[in-house]
Amino acid sequence: xxxxxxxxxxxxTLAETGNxxxxxxxxxxxxxxxxEALRYELxxxxxxxxxxxxxxxxxGAFKVTQGLIEEFGEQRVIDTPMTELGMIYAAIGMSFQGFxxxxxxxFADFISTGFDAIVQFAATNHYRWxxxxxxxxxxxxxxxxxxxxFHSQSNEAWFVHTPGLxxxxxxxxxxxxxxxxxxxxxxxxxxYYETKYLYRSLKGPVAGGxxxxxxxxxxxxxxxxxxxxxxxYGAMVHEAMAVAADLERAGHGIEVLDLRTLKPLDETAIxxxxxxxxxxxxxxxxxxxxxxxxxxxxxIAERAFESLDGPITRVAAPDTPVPYSPPLEDAHRPDAAKxxxxxxxxxxx
Amino acid sequence: xxxxxxxxxQAHYWMRLTRALDERGAFLHKQSKIIGGYFSQIGHEAISxxxxxxxxxxxxxxxxxxxxxxxxxxxxxxxxxxxxFLGRATGVSRGRDANLHGMGDLSLGLIGFISxxxxxxxxxAGVAHAFKLKGEPRVAMAFFGDGGAxxxxxxxxxxxxxxxxxxxxxxCENNQYAYSTPLARQMRIEHIADRAAGYGMPGVIVxxxxxxxxxxxxxxxxxxxxxxxxPTLIECKTMRMRGHAIxxxxxxxxxxxxxxxxxRDPIARIxxxxxxxxxxxxxxxxxxxxxxxxxxDEAQAHAEASPYPDPSEVTQxxxxx
Numbered sequence: 001x002x003x004x005x006x007x008x009x010x011x012x013t014l015a016e017t018g019n020x021x022x023x024x025x026x027x028x029x030x031x032x033x034x035x036e037a038l039r040y041e042l043x044x045x046x047x048x049x050x051x052x053x054x055x056x057x058x059x060g061a062f063k064v065t066q067g068l069i070e071e072f073g074e075q076r077v078i079d080t081p082m083t084e085l086g087m088i089y090a091a092i093g094m095s096f097q098g099f100x101x102x103x104x105x106x107f108a109d110f111i112s113t114g115f116d117a118i119v120q121f122a123a124t125n126h127y128r129w130x131x132x133x134x135x136x137x138x139x140x141x142x143x144x145x146x147x148x149x150f151h152s153q154s155n156e157a158w159f160v161h162t163p164g165l166x167x168x169x170x171x172x173x174x175x176x177x178x179x180x181x182x183x184x185x186x187x188x189x190x191x192y193y194e195t196k197y198l199y200r201s202l203k204g205p206v207a208g209g210x211x212x213x214x215x216x217x218x219x220x221x222x223x224x225x226x227x228x229x230x231x232x233y234g235a236m237v238h239e240a241m242a243v244a245a246d247l248e249r250a251g252h253g254i255e256v257l258d259l260r261t262l263k264p265l266d267e268t269a270i271x272x273x274x275x276x277x278x279x280x281x282x283x284x285x286x287x288x289x290x291x292x293x294x295x296x297x298x299x300i301a302e303r304a305f306e307s308l309d310g311p312i313t314r315v316a317a318p319d320t321p322v323p324y325s326p327p328l329e330d331a332h333r334p335d336a337a338k339x340x341x342x343x344x345x346x347x348x349x
Numbered sequence: 350x351x352x353x354x355x356x357x358x359q360a361h362y363w364m365r366l367t368r369a370l371d372e373r374g375a376f377l378h379k380q381s382k383i384i385g386g387y388f389s390q391i392g393h394e395a396i397s398x399x400x401x402x403x404x405x406x407x408x409x410x411x412x413x414x415x416x417x418x419x420x421x422x423x424x425x426x427x428x429x430x431x432x433x434f435l436g437r438a439t440g441v442s443r444g445r446d447a448n449l450h451g452m453g454d455l456s457l458g459l460i461g462f463i464s465x466x467x468x469x470x471x472x473x474a475g476v477a478h479a480f481k482l483k484g485e486p487r488v489a490m491a492f493f494g495d496g497g498a499x500x501x502x503x504x505x506x507x508x509x510x511x512x513x514x515x516x517x518x519x520x521c522e523n524n525q526y527a528y529s530t531p532l533a534r535q536m537r538i539e540h541i542a543d544r545a546a547g548y549g550m551p552g553v554i555v556x557x558x559x560x561x562x563x564x565x566x567x568x569x570x571x572x573x574x575x576x577x578x579x580p581t582l583i584e585c586k587t588m589r590m591r592g593h594a595i596x597x598x599x600x601x602x603x604x605x606x607x608x609x610x611x612x613r614d615p616i617a618r619i620x621x622x623x624x625x626x627x628x629x630x631x632x633x634x635x636x637x638x639x640x641x642x643x644x645x646d647e648a649q650a651h652a653e654a655s656p657y658p659d660p661s662e663v664t665q666x667x668x669x670x
Contacts, residue, residue: 093477
């Protein structure tokens with residue numbers, strides 16, 4: 001697929017860093033990239049450890065952590081009781097004694113049971129008494145897998161609204177690797193939204209090594225164009241790329257900006273693309289109201305208003321729980337057809 | 350067990366300092382120098398001082414808002430505490446957090462608490478877990494109350510501590526009321542320590558107004574945790590002798606209950622013991638109180654002379670660099 005090739009062409013940042021990768025680039029699935037990032041950090045830094053339900057002996061509900069307990073032992077790959085709240089609080093306490101815990105939520109949906117620990121304790125701690133909380137919380141999120149209201153949520157906006165947290169959402173195997181390593185090394189609590197839909201459906205080159213890190217707070221321009229900007233993240237990057245390729249055949253130049261980090265937003269990249277094309281379409285799987293798209297739209301309205309040639313437009317899920325039945329979920333979840341329709345309308349404005 | 354003279358004398362100083370600092374804060378609140386909420390810990394001195402003294406210098410504690418004594422015993426200076434109360438840049442949280450909240454300083458083995466009790470109990474489980482993973486002979490101590498006992502996290506953290514057999518001591522301050530809610534509305538059982546059996550850990554009940562009883566129970570639990578014996582839940586029975594915060598006249602507490610507990614005042618009890626053992630007389634007490642008063646005068650002067658935080662820094666420090 002042309003969009004696939006195009007996507008991967010923009011992925012690596014090796015040329016920018018000028019460093020040779022420590023490991024040869026490999027083709028990995030999105031899921032394998034997450035596992036290899038964990039392995040890389042577990043090998044590099046004895047302070048890194050993993051906490052989660054069923055992550056050790058069983059290898060994780062999605063097998064992301066498969067094989068890690070065998071390599072690193074049960075002192076570093078820790079199967080826990082079923083308590084997201086207890087797990088995140090424990091991670092905070094461990095971080096106070098020099099560890100860098102990576103906590104797995106079995107599904108992003110379950111992060112709500114650990115909410116206090118994240119937004120009240122971890123997020124505020126450095127501001128309050130100056131002690132950093134270097135923890136990473138992996139949240140397998142988003143839909144398209146017929147998993148129903150409690151295994152399909154895109155709840156990242158809860159945390160984007162919370163001062164003191166960082167939130168990342170990789171769309172490619174390279175960024176799944178590079179953002180996870182960066183998250184683990186960050187001295188702040190980072191929520192890492194991984195997209196279950198991409199786990200095994202997406203494969204791509206992963207540079208690995210120190211040159212393969214993706215910096216937090218930097219978006220990636222996946223495709224350049226003159227007429228319209230699609231700003232998105234996660235699985236929707238791939239839908240947007242398909243739409244852009246399709247519209248290119250119809251003679252339209254579409255730019256696609258993959259946010260990669262949702263907090264802090266890469267304001268420079270967002271404003272640059274908005275000023276360049278004058279037409280902005282924001283896409284996310286999360287529901288519309290107070291989603292990340294609202295913040296991106298407000299930023300552009302405040303700081304690039306004079307460059308706009310059309311209304312800032314959003315394609316997002318409607319404000320409902322994520323439904324189970326395939327026709328309902330398809331109606332709920334943004335996809336290439338919905339993005340294309342909105343893009344067409346905006347192009348014609 | 351008869352506790353050593355030096356320990357009792359030391360404990361007496363800390364308990365008196367704790368109460369005097371508490372009263373000094375209330376006085377400053379009356380003068381509108383401290384604004385917002387103010388929490389008195391009067392009646393809790395035996396628990397916080399004894400639990401704090403039971404720990405070693407490398408151990409870690411997460412006291413709450415009625416554990417002023419534990420902060421002091423761990424080495425947090427009254428200067429920093431009063432500056433914190435007054436919202437000054439030299440306070441523990443540099444004006445970011447209010448009253449006794451957020452008074453964390455890991456160099457003193459102190460974790461600052463948040464209002465969402467018993468949050469620190471979960472954090473302490475992680476600290477204890479870290480000690481165990483590193484093979485360090487250190488102990489982590491949590492504090493929570495009868496109100497916090499009703500939260501799911503109390504269960505989750507105690508269960509975690511037991512499953513992993515962590516070097517952790519949990520001090521439960523059962524002071525009969527959570528804000529205006531009496532114990533009978535929190536639970537259908539008389540003793541919170543009975544819940545320890547459900548986690549597979551020892552549950553100990555002590556008179557929380559008796560320094561010696563709390564110290565002995567806490568020391569044994571600390572020793573056991575340090576030796577790899579796992580966590581202990583210690584329920585200290587006491588009474589909150591003031592309102593939830595300074596605005597609360599606690600009209601909902603029966604007067605007889607307060608009178609009963611006033612007769613069990615922890616400071617009066619340790620002083621009676623010291624007198625009985627010939628370690629304290631009227632002159633000695635007067636000298637101690639004067640010394641404490643001078644210390645607090647100095648601390649207050651320092652706090653009042655300290656600058657407020659610079660408003661231009663309001664957005665700084667949200668993230669670690």
